[in-house]
Amino acid sequence: MSFEKSVFINCPFDNEFKPILQAMLFCIIYLGFEPRIALERADSSEVRIEKIRGLIEAAKYSIHDLSRSRAKKKGEYYRLNIPFELGVDYGCRQYFGHGRQQKKILILQETSYRHQISLSDLSGCDVDTHSGKFEIAIRKVRNWLVNEAGAEAIGASRIEGKYIDFQDWDYLRQIAAGFSDADIQDYPTKELLESMKIWVSTVERPQNKLI
Amino acid sequence: MSSNSQHVVPNGDKWSVRKTGASRASAVFNTRREAIERAREIARNQQAMLFIHGKDGRIKERIVFQNDADPSKG
Numbered sequence: 537m538s539f540e541k542s543v544f545i546n547c548p549f550d551n552e553f554k555p556i557l558q559a560m561l562f563c564i565i566y567l568g569f570e571p572r573i574a575l576e577r578a579d580s581s582e583v584r585i586e587k588i589r590g591l592i593e594a595a596k597y598s599i600h601d602l603s604r605s606r607a608k609k610k611g612e613y614y615r616l617n618i619p620f621e622l623g624v625d626y627g628c629r630q631y632f633g634h635g636r637q638q639k640k641i642l643i644l645q646e647t648s649y650r651h652q653i654s655l656s657d658l659s660g661c662d663v664d665t666h667s668g669k670f671e672i673a674i675r676k677v678r679n680w681l682v683n684e685a686g687a688e689a690i691g692a693s694r695i696e697g698k699y700i701d702f703q704d705w706d707y708l709r710q711i712a713a714g715f716s717d718a719d720i721q722d723y724p725t726k727e728l729l730e731s732m733k734i735w736v737s738t739v740e741r742p743q744n745k746l747i
Numbered sequence: 748m749s750s751n752s753q754h755v756v757p758n759g760d761k762w763s764v765r766k767t768g769a770s771r772a773s774a775v776f777n778t779r780r781e782a783i784e785r786a787r788e789i790a791r792n793q794q795a796m797l798f799i800h801g802k803d804g805r806i807k808e809r810i811v812f813q814n815d816a817d818p819s820k821g
Contacts, residue, residue: 555803670804671757696804697770703806704750704767704798717809 537570537594539635543681544572544591546621547601547644549725558728559670560599562699563677565732566740567687569597575726592625593632596639597685599677600625603646603668605654619655642680644673671696698740705739706731752796753786755779757804764789 543564547557557573564571572591574584592598600622607614622643629639643663664680666673674695681687706728710720750767757763762782763772766789773789776782783799790797791812799808811819 555801555805559804671759694770697765699804700754700756700765700800701767703800704752704754707798707806707809708750708752708796721806723805 537572539594539596541569542572542595543569543597543599544595544625545599545601546588546618546625547599548604548615548618549575550604553601553603554723554725555670556601556603556666556668556673558723558725559674559699560677561725561729562702562732563674563695564681565729565736566695566698567678567681567690569681569685569687571729573725573729576729588621589624592621592628593636597642597681598625598639599642599644599680601644602655602663603644603666605645614654640680640684642677642684644676674699702732702735702740705735750796751793752798753790753793754798754800755782755786756800757802 545557545560545564547553547560549557561571561573572595574587574591577587600618602618602622604615605619622641625639625641628636629641630637643658643661644666645663646665646668648663648665664676666676671692675692678687678690678692678695682689707720709731711717752767754765754767755762756765756772758772758775762776762779764774764776764782764786765772774782774785776785786797786799787810789795790810794812797810797812798806799810801807813819
C-alpha cells in the first residue's frame with residue numbers, strides 16, 4: 537500500500553455511524569485509493585495508539601469525522617479519541633518530515649459549527665458537514681479526493697449508483713455462500729471492505745487491479 | 748455474477764426505482780411506499796429480485812419473485 541494512495545479514516549465505529557463509514561469506504565476504493573482504518577487489523581497484542589500512529593504515518597490523506605464530539609444525553613461522556621487522533625495527524629504533518637508535510641486532511645462532522653464549542657482550536661479551519669446522510673458523505677469525500685488528490689472526476693451520483701450495484705453483487709454472492717439475510721444485513725465493516733476491493737478489481741475494473 | 752434485480756433507493760427527499768447496472772433511475776416517487784409498489788410490479792413481471800434499501804443506503808429487505816403467487820421475503 538503506497539503512501540500516495542492511502543487514506544486514513546478516523547471516525548466513530550458505532551452502529552449508527554456504520555452506514556456513513558461504509559459509504560465513504562466505497563467511495564475511496566471506487567476512486568482508486570486505499571482506505572486505512574483501525575478495524576483492518578485485530579491483533580490484541582498491538583497497542584491501539586501505536587496502530588493508529590502507524591496508519592497516520594503511512595497515509596498521505598486523512599479523513600477525521602468529529603460527528604461524535606458531543607455527548608448524546610446528560611451524564612454521557614463524549615469520545616475524545618477522534619479529536620486526539622486528529623491532533624496526532626496534524627502533528628505528524630507539521631513535525632514528522634520525510635514528505636509528511638504533503639499530508640492532506642479532510643475534517644467532517646454531522647452539523648455545522650458543533651466543533652467550535654468543543655474544539656475551538658479548529659476555528660478558521662474548513663470543516664465540512666454531511667448531515668448524517670450517506671449520499672452527502674460520498675459527495676464530500678469524492679469532491680475532496682478529486683480536488684486534493686487528483687482522483688478521476690467521476691460524478692458523485694454515478695458513485696452512488698455503483699454503490700447500489702456493489703451491494704447487489706455482494707448480497708447475491710453472500711446468499712450463494714450460505715449466509716442468511718440477517719447475517720448479511722449485519723454488515724461487518726471489515727468483511728465489507730474486502731468485498732468492495734474484490735468487486736472493484738474483478739467486476740468493475742478487471743483490467744485495472746487495485747494497488 | 749450479473750443481476751437484473753430492482754432496487755428501491757433513497758434519492759434526496761424522494762425514492763427511486765433503479766435496475767442493477769442502470770445509469771439512472773427508471774422512476775422517482777415522493778414516497779418509499781409508492782416506489783416499492785412500482786418496483787414490485789416490475790420485479791414480478793420480470794421474475795427478478797427486489798431489494799429495498801433504507802434511508803442509510805443499505806439493503807434492508809430482499810423479495811424474491813419466483814412466480815405470481817409466491818413472492819418470498821428474504
